[in-house]
Structure formats: structure tokens, C-alpha cells
């Protein structure tokens with residue numbers, strides 16, 4: 001039961017909320033599936049050929065998002081990582097340092113809480129929280145609804161923090177310009193070997209928490225070499241969201257990607 | 262677990278088409294899944310059964326046909342079968358390999374009565 005409108009939402013349903021607003025909406029599940037078995041008069045077997053991509057629905061909506069965002073010259077980054085790699089910290093820092101130069105919007109994906117969205121809200125940047133419930137990734141329909149709530153201006157930057165998970169988000173195109181995979185130095189340099197699908201889907205790889213390099217066993221060269229084996233187009237940034245090392249290069253890259261208005 | 266979403270997508274799409282054909286039951290579904298698509302077949306089968314409950318696809322059979330992964334070397338332009346995304350070219354040993362097949366996620370067909 002949804003405690004805002006009282007509709008009959010199953011536990012784990014999706015909710016999408018603009019921070020600072022009271023209204024909400026949610027998408028309902030896959031529809032009414034109840035039926036009764038009539039005893040069929042005949043038992044003819046028929047075959048229907050489909051030849052259809054399983055993710056067709058998601059891919060179509062993603063392309064629709066992409067078309068909208070491209071037409072408005074909005075740079076859209078889909079940030080993916082394991083929980084705790086530093087997605088929210090990198091967002092907070094980037095917003096604080098760059099919001100005077102360009103206009104930002106944020107979509108925060110999380111299964112249950114709106115803690116990250118509240119952290120972003122303190123920067124003053126418009127943010128929409130998508131709670132995926134039991135869902136382990138954002139999909140293009142959630143992003144479509146969230147974009148509708150943000151109503152972003154042309155020539156801006158939309159940053160999407162995906163649900164903390166390196167497996168599922170790899171399969172779901174949101175309509176982003178680029179996918180950014182984030183790992184931190186505490187996670188081991190073999191991360192690309194463990195999650196090849198995500199590293200092959202990403203365009204950019206941020207290696208965060210470089211301030212901890214003296215204390216952890218992490219071979220930067222080996223990690224990058226492993227990642228390049230699955231994806232030879234991957235571009236790297238080594239940063240520390242805590243002490244700010246390497247951020248200038250990351251910012252220069254964002255500046256270079258923003259379509260000038 | 263994205264296998265749940267995959268299962269829901271399959272069942273939704275098939276039931277929609279089946280209803281257009283006035284089907285009483287869906288009896289089997291054929292999928293083509295690439296070896297490198299990132300899908301665990303056991304997990305997909307498990308999710309599929311629970312998604313089918315109380316639908317016209319209840320107790321329908323899911324047949325998963327896996328599609329072998331093929332890579333193409335960026336330099337030599339030769340194609341070869343690959344076992345993982347960490348594929349290197351058997352000729353020049355470089356890792357600049359484009360996966361040309363093996364990432365498929367496709368509903369081939371289904372049977373109904």
C-alpha cells in the first residue's frame with residue numbers, strides 16, 4: 001500500500017519524487033495477469049515468430065530520451081559503481097565546483113532511501129529521487145518521468161547516479177550520452193576482471209579515492225590494463241573526491257563535452 | 262537481479278502477442294541469449310516461472326538457445342570464437358577485439374493453443 005496516495009502498490013514499487021515537492025507518482029507493475037482457464041474445445045498448437053529484442057521497450061524509450069536530450073544539447077552522464085565507490089561524493093564536489101559555470105540537474109537512483117538526493121539538494125541543484133524498490137537498476141521509463149519533473153534547460157548537464165550495482169545497470173540504456181563507471185582504490189585492481197560487462201559498456205572510468213593509495217594494495221597500472229582488455233576505448237580519470245586531486249582534469253573534460261550555447 | 266526484469270519483459274511481450282492471436286495458453290517460448298550477454302540461465306528460469314504464475318503462460322516451457330560469442334580483431338580483421346570479454350586475437354595477440362555476436366537478448370518465437 002502506497003502511504004502517500006493510498007493506492008494499492010505492492011512493496012518494492014517504484015516512486016519518483018522531486019526533492020522539495022510533496023506530490024509523487026509511480027509506475028505500476030506489469031499489469032493484471034489474472035485469468036480463468038476455460039476448457040478449450042480444441043488443442044491446436046500455433047507458432048508465432050517474434051524475433052524481438054527482449055529489452056525492446058527499454059531501448060525504445062532510451063532512444064526517445066536520447067533524442068530529447070540531444071535536441072536540447074544536454075550532456076547526460078550515467079554514473080555506475082558498486083555501493084560506496086564515491087558516486088554521490090563526486091557529484092557533490094563537481095556540483096559545488098562547477099555550478100557557477102554551467103547548469104546542472106541530477107537524478108538520484110536508490111532502492112529505498114532519499115539520503116543521496118538530500119545531500120545533492122544542499123548544493124541547490126535541482127534533483128529528482130527515483131526509488132526503485134526491489135529493482136536493482138534504473139530504466140529508461142524512470143528517467144523519462146524524472147526528466148519530465150526536472151524540465152531541464154537547453155545546454156545543461158544532467159547527471160544520473162544509478163543504483164549501486166555493477167551488474168544490472170550495464171544492460172539498461174537510459175538514453176545517456178556516456179556511461180561513467182567508478183571504482184575506488186579500496187575495491188582492488190581486479191575489479192574490471194570481475195565485472196567485464198560493465199567495463200565493456202562504459203565510456204569513461206573514474207578511479208576514486210586516490211588519497212588512500214599509500215594504505216591499500218592497488219596497482220593503478222594493472223587496473224587500467226585489465227580494464228583496457230575488455231574495452232580499448234575506455235578513458236581514465238584518477239581522482240580523490242576527498243582531497244580534490246585530479247578533479248581539475250575531470251572538470252576540463254566536462255567543460256570540453258558541454259555543447260556550447 | 263536483472264534476470265527478473267528480463268523475465269518480466271519476455272512474459273509481457275509474449276502475452277501481448279498471444280492475446281492478439283486470441284490464445285488460450287502459451288505453451289513454450291524460445292529465446293536466443295548470447296554467451297556474453299550477462300544473463301545467468303538458471304536465474305532467468307527461476308524468475309520466469311514465478312513471473313508466469315497466474316497468467317496464460319503458467320507452466321509454459323522456456324527454451325534458452327545460447328548464441329556463441331564471436332570476436333573480430335581491430336587490426337587483422339579476422340573473426341574467431343571468444344570465451345569472454347577479455348578476448349585477444351589469436352593472430353596478433355592484441356586485445357582490441359570487437360564482439361560481433363554473443364550479446365543477443367532475443368525472443369525468437371512462442372507456441373500457443
Ligand SMILES: Nc1nc2c(ncn2[C@@H]2O[C@H](COP(=O)(O)OP(=O)(O)O)[C@@H](O)[C@H]2O)c(=O)[nH]1
Pocket residue numbers: 081082083084085086087088089090164208209210211212239240241242243
Ligand atoms: N578516502 C576517501 N573517501 C571517499 C572518497 N570519496 C568518497 N569517499 C567516502 O566513501 C564513502 C561512500 O561514498 P559515497 O559518495 O556515498 O558513495 P556512493 O555509494 O558511490 O554514492 C563515504 O564515506 C565517503 O566519504 C575519496 O576520494 N577518498
Ligand SMILES: [Mg+2]
Pocket residue numbers: 087088089116161
Ligand atoms: Mg550514493
Ligand SMILES: [Zn+2]
Pocket residue numbers: 334335336337338350351352353354355
Ligand atoms: Zn589481430
